[in-house]
Amino acid sequence: MSFPNRFVQRILNSLLPSRGNQVPGENYWQYNAADTSITIHGGGLGDLMIIRQFGRAIQNYFRSQGDPELEDIVISTGAMAPAYEPVQGDLNLFWWWSFGNLDDSPERFLDDYLDRVSVRPDIILCPSETTEKEAQQAGFETIRFPLGTYAFEPLGFDRSGIGYAGTLGHKISKKEEMMLGPYRDSPNFESVSHFRFPEELNCWYNTKKVTLGMHKEGQKSWGMVNNRVFETLASGTPLILKKHDNLSNVLGFEYPYQVSSGDELRDTMQEFRQRSDQSIRSEFNDFSRKVREQHNYRRRVDCLFREIS
Known part of the structure; x- marks a missing residue:
C-alpha cells in the first residue's frame, strides 16, 4: 500500500x-x-x-x-x-x-x-x-x-424469559411485528435499550432463555451480519433470527435457527421450550466457542495491523 x-x-x-x-x-x-x-x-x-x-x-x-x-x-x-x-x-x-x-x-x-x-x-x-x-x-x-466480538462469553447463569437482541423501532414495522408481536407484551419479554459496556450486555444475554434478532434491510441485502448476532452467540445465548441468506457464509458454520414466518417462529420457540437446559447449553456453548475463536476482535486487530503495516 x-x-x-x-x-x-x-x-x-x-x-x-x-x-x-x-x-x-x-x-x-x-x-x-x-x-x-x-x-x-x-x-x-x-x-x-x-x-x-x-x-x-x-x-x-x-x-x-x-x-x-x-x-x-x-x-x-x-x-x-x-x-x-x-x-x-x-x-x-x-x-x-x-x-x-x-x-x-x-x-x-x-x-x-x-x-x-x-x-x-x-x-x-x-x-x-x-x-x-x-x-x-x-x-x-x-x-x-466483518464485525465480531470481544468480552462476550457464557457465564453459567440461570436463564429465563425472552430477550430482543436489538433496539425497538430500528427495523421496519412489519418485520418487527412478525418477530416480536407474539411476545412483546409478555411479562417475561425485555429488549436491549441502555447498556453502554460489553460486560453489562453480556450479563443481560446470559440471563435469557432465548433471544430474538433481526437485521436492517441494507445489511441483509448487502450480506452483512450485525454485531448483535456475534455478541449473542458468543454469550452462549439461544438466538432465533429472521432469515438471512448470507449468515452461515459469514459465520463460517451453519446456523439453523432462522425463520421466515410467524409460524416458523412459534414452532422454533416451542422446540426450545421442550428441550432440556443441558441440551441447549451444550449446543450454544459450542456456537459460542466457534464465534469467539473465529470472530474475535483480537484476530481482526491482528489482520488490520498486518494489512496496513
Missing part, C-alpha cells in the same frame, strides 16, 4: 483546527502506544458497543505484541454524525457496517458518505463481498472486515 509521507502529514495534522463538537469517550475514542495512535469516530449505543470491544482488543495487542509503530490511524465507523467528521490521520479508514437513513436504498450510501465526509478515507473496511466490490469500483483499497 502507498500512504502519504508520514512526517509531512504529522505536521499538517498539528495545524488542523480542533473541532469543538468532538468529545472523547462520547463520539471518538483513542488508543495509544508510543508511536501508534488509533482514533475511532462513531456514535450511538450499538456503535459504542462495537468500538469499546474493538478498542479493548487494540489495547490487548499493545500489551502482548508491543507498539506496531503505525503513526496516526483514524477510523470512522457507522453512519451517524461523528462518522462524517473524522480528523486527518496519517491513514484514514472507513469501517462500513451501516447505511443510516439510506437503509432502504443502500446503493446510494457510499456516494452520499463521500460527498459529506470531512476527510476522504484511504481504505474502506468491508464486512461483505458486496460492500467490498462497491468500494473497489469507487476506486478504494479495501480490507474484508
Whole structure:
C-alpha cells in the first residue's frame, strides 16, 4: 500500500483546527502506544458497543505484541454524525457496517458518505463481498472486515424469559411485528435499550432463555451480519433470527435457527421450550466457542495491523 509521507502529514495534522463538537469517550475514542495512535469516530449505543470491544482488543495487542509503530490511524465507523467528521490521520479508514437513513436504498450510501465526509478515507473496511466490490469500483483499497466480538462469553447463569437482541423501532414495522408481536407484551419479554459496556450486555444475554434478532434491510441485502448476532452467540445465548441468506457464509458454520414466518417462529420457540437446559447449553456453548475463536476482535486487530503495516 502507498500512504502519504508520514512526517509531512504529522505536521499538517498539528495545524488542523480542533473541532469543538468532538468529545472523547462520547463520539471518538483513542488508543495509544508510543508511536501508534488509533482514533475511532462513531456514535450511538450499538456503535459504542462495537468500538469499546474493538478498542479493548487494540489495547490487548499493545500489551502482548508491543507498539506496531503505525503513526496516526483514524477510523470512522457507522453512519451517524461523528462518522462524517473524522480528523486527518496519517491513514484514514472507513469501517462500513451501516447505511443510516439510506437503509432502504443502500446503493446510494457510499456516494452520499463521500460527498459529506470531512476527510476522504484511504481504505474502506468491508464486512461483505458486496460492500467490498462497491468500494473497489469507487476506486478504494479495501480490507474484508466483518464485525465480531470481544468480552462476550457464557457465564453459567440461570436463564429465563425472552430477550430482543436489538433496539425497538430500528427495523421496519412489519418485520418487527412478525418477530416480536407474539411476545412483546409478555411479562417475561425485555429488549436491549441502555447498556453502554460489553460486560453489562453480556450479563443481560446470559440471563435469557432465548433471544430474538433481526437485521436492517441494507445489511441483509448487502450480506452483512450485525454485531448483535456475534455478541449473542458468543454469550452462549439461544438466538432465533429472521432469515438471512448470507449468515452461515459469514459465520463460517451453519446456523439453523432462522425463520421466515410467524409460524416458523412459534414452532422454533416451542422446540426450545421442550428441550432440556443441558441440551441447549451444550449446543450454544459450542456456537459460542466457534464465534469467539473465529470472530474475535483480537484476530481482526491482528489482520488490520498486518494489512496496513
